[in-house]
Amino acid sequence: MKTSVYLALLCVFTLISCQRVKDKTQETINAGGEAVGKSATEFIEGVSEGIDKTLEVKIAMSSDLKASGLSTGKYSISNNPQGGKDNLLTLYIIFDQDFKDIIYVKAFDKNGLETGRAKLEVEGKKGEANYYDFTFGKRVEIEYRSKIVVE
Structure with a gap:
């Protein structure tokens, strides 16, 4: 009889210990998976930011427009x-002085070759800012690493 009681207690302790080991193992796996997930996310975000910086279009404003209070x-x-495709430039223009004139925009590819031009009459009062759409021809495609010159 004593042996049966000891054997039953041993089985209960073994089952409890196994469940505890299983729970701790699952916690460790979850924590490790979370750490791997965070590392992978940070890596992907870093690659994405690097690609964005490499592929972004550069905007350059002429010194005349800067002197007229535009940025x-x-x-x-x-x-x-x-x-x-990729032929509509929406540009946020900030007015530090009253302005009313036609603005010309030229697009250049990554090799410095001109690929298109657009113009738009722009008007704004000092302290205002707004988005303006510059429409290029249907065959113009503003590519990655292009340069836009605003004159």
């Missing part, structure tokens, strides 16, 4: 709804 902020390049 640029955020920009985006998208497909023109009227046709073409």
Whole structure:
């Protein structure tokens, strides 16, 4: 009888110990998986940021426009709804002085070859800022690592 009780207690302790080992193992796996997931995410974000910096378009504003109180902020390049691929430049323009004139924009590829031109009449009062759409021809494609010159 004593042997049966000891054997039963031994089985209970063994089962409890196994469950505890299983729980600790699962916690360790989860913690390790979380660490691997964080590392992978940081790696992917770093690669993405590196690609963005390498492929981004450079915007250069002429000294005449700067002297007229203009500066640029955020920009985006998208497909023109009227046709073409990556041929619509949306540019945020900031006015430090009153301004009303036609602005010309030239696009150059990564080799410095001109690929297109656009113009738009722009008007703004001192202290204002707004987004302006410069539409290039249907065959113009503003490529990665291009340069945009605003004159």
